[in-house]
Amino acid sequence: MPLKHDLPLLKSPMPFGHYQKLINRAYYRMKSGEDLFGAGGGGRKGDFVTMASHDSRIGHALAEEAHKSLRRAAKVPRRIRICELGVGNGNLAATFLDRFKELDNTHNTEFYKRLDYVLGDYSEAILKDVRKSPQIEAHSNAGVTTFVNLSADAMPFRNGSLFRMISHELWDDLGTEILVKRGDKVKKVHMMPILRTGTKIRDKNGVEVVPEEFKKDFRANDPKKLERYAPSVLKGLKMSPTESDVAWENIPYSNIVKKQLKGVKEGVFMMVNTGMIRNLEAAKRALMPRRGIYHAFDYGYWSEDEVMNGISRGGGRETKVSPYKGFGGQVTSAVNLPLGKRIAEHLGFKRVAIGAESEFVSKHLGEGVISIGHLVRFHPELLEEKTGTFEYLIKDMMMGIDTSGAFEGMKRKGKPKIIHPSFYVTRNEVDRVMGTLYGKGFKKESIDSAFKVPDRRYVHMELRA
Numbered sequence: 001m002p003l004k005h006d007l008p009l010l011k012s013p014m015p016f017g018h019y020q021k022l023i024n025r026a027y028y029r030m031k032s033g034e035d036l037f038g039a040g041g042g043g044r045k046g047d048f049v050t051m052a053s054h055d056s057r058i059g060h061a062l063a064e065e066a067h068k069s070l071r072r073a074a075k076v077p078r079r080i081r082i083c084e085l086g087v088g089n090g091n092l093a094a095t096f097l098d099r100f101k102e103l104d105n106t107h108n109t110e111f112y113k114r115l116d117y118v119l120g121d122y123s124e125a126i127l128k129d130v131r132k133s134p135q136i137e138a139h140s141n142a143g144v145t146t147f148v149n150l151s152a153d154a155m156p157f158r159n160g161s162l163f164r165m166i167s168h169e170l171w172d173d174l175g176t177e178i179l180v181k182r183g184d185k186v187k188k189v190h191m192m193p194i195l196r197t198g199t200k201i202r203d204k205n206g207v208e209v210v211p212e213e214f215k216k217d218f219r220a221n222d223p224k225k226l227e228r229y230a231p232s233v234l235k236g237l238k239m240s241p242t243e244s245d246v247a248w249e250n251i252p253y254s255n256i257v258k259k260q261l262k263g264v265k266e267g268v269f270m271m272v273n274t275g276m277i278r279n280l281e282a283a284k285r286a287l288m289p290r291r292g293i294y295h296a297f298d299y300g301y302w303s304e305d306e307v308m309n310g311i312s313r314g315g316g317r318e319t320k321v322s323p324y325k326g327f328g329g330q331v332t333s334a335v336n337l338p339l340g341k342r343i344a345e346h347l348g349f350k351r352v353a354i355g356a357e358s359e360f361v362s363k364h365l366g367e368g369v370i371s372i373g374h375l376v377r378f379h380p381e382l383l384e385e386k387t388g389t390f391e392y393l394i395k396d397m398m399m400g401i402d403t404s405g406a407f408e409g410m411k412r413k414g415k416p417k418i419i420h421p422s423f424y425v426t427r428n429e430v431d432r433v434m435g436t437l438y439g440k441g442f443k444k445e446s447i448d449s450a451f452k453v454p455d456r457r458y459v460h461m462e463l464r465a
């Protein structure tokens, strides 16, 4: 029975970070064999599409970087341990391993068999699916993979044992506190979770549950208690923000945070990605001193100036950043990368560099890449002309073009089933279908500009231990 009114779930609001952690934990638990997106029993098929989950180029670029570094090394570790954190559908791991193996053939080396590629995730459900994935199976049979249920802030590795660490769109999922200056006060954002009017509360068997029972389970603050519900209940939640005075003793590295906050404009939300901070501490311990590198890819604020003003200049245009979002039940927050850099340097990382994800891929594949979304954003006139969403426009334009099979990066085998703005295209690939692109209103000058301006909406942070 639909509810008459929106239902507040708590007596008083909870800090944003607690809310985010609870919901995301529940989200990744619930997804075992479930269909959160209503695609009809598709499980996680309709889940997040990222550059890592459906494109092969990011995995290939990471393999190139690691292999090259080993070829140049005076001494190669007996066991080359690489840990990927937050593995999603396993595509990044598979594409990395495929390319790494090929590189051994090309360079007549024997690094592949010394690999221990650790797939680390806190979701048993995700690990279970990836373990079964045909893309990964051959590598597992070759004995180069290990699956580990772990949390990003407490990794079970011997100190100094990892050659590489990799994460892609992990930090934005982790707990985050949000601070904001109001006059001479600093406030912290809290959330009141509210169940939208009309949300049907059902358990996984479709049996209706009374609101009081759901409320009780929600208040237990335990993701396991939420597991019994049909995932749609998470989609029915909305967040109502309030603010209260910050308790500095609960903010990690508060001196560094305060320093950055000084420059932030009044009223702008400053993200303190506490999960990222704990993950950086764990990474510093686990990586091999000096030669260990952490490649973290994410989205959010790339420069101090963006943090100060709450904007993004990614993609060549200034846009307002949404500090947090709900994706079909998941809660994500923009990452304050400059704060990550300040803290990583304090932790003793030797080199911390922030660049565009596309620049990293271009550099290691030796050919310029940009995302389809970036290419389209450089044609604002088309966006204005066409009705419908940005994604629709992209689909419409790319569908016809793709029949040429030009876009290698989008497909692992056969035709891509999903066309998404995050997929990469190279200059060569675009040139091959230029005729079709012109026919659809694309312009050469705009394409040239798109390839010159790095797509800074997606960021790569490289940390050398």
Ligand SMILES: C[S@@+](CC[C@H](N)C(=O)[O-])C[C@H]1O[C@@H](n2cnc3c(N)ncnc32)[C@H](O)[C@@H]1O
Pocket: 028, 048, 049, 050, 051, 052, 053, 085, 086, 087, 088, 089, 120, 121, 122, 123, 126, 150, 151, 152, 153, 167, 168, 169, 170, 173, 174
């Ligand atoms: C948004 S998905 C990204 C997946 C994949 N890396 C990609 O880019 O397509 C986040 C992944 O991180 C995992 N994850 C989230 N929080 C985690 C935590 N605290 N510790 C370990 N894994 C976590 C999730 O289970 C999920 O696999």
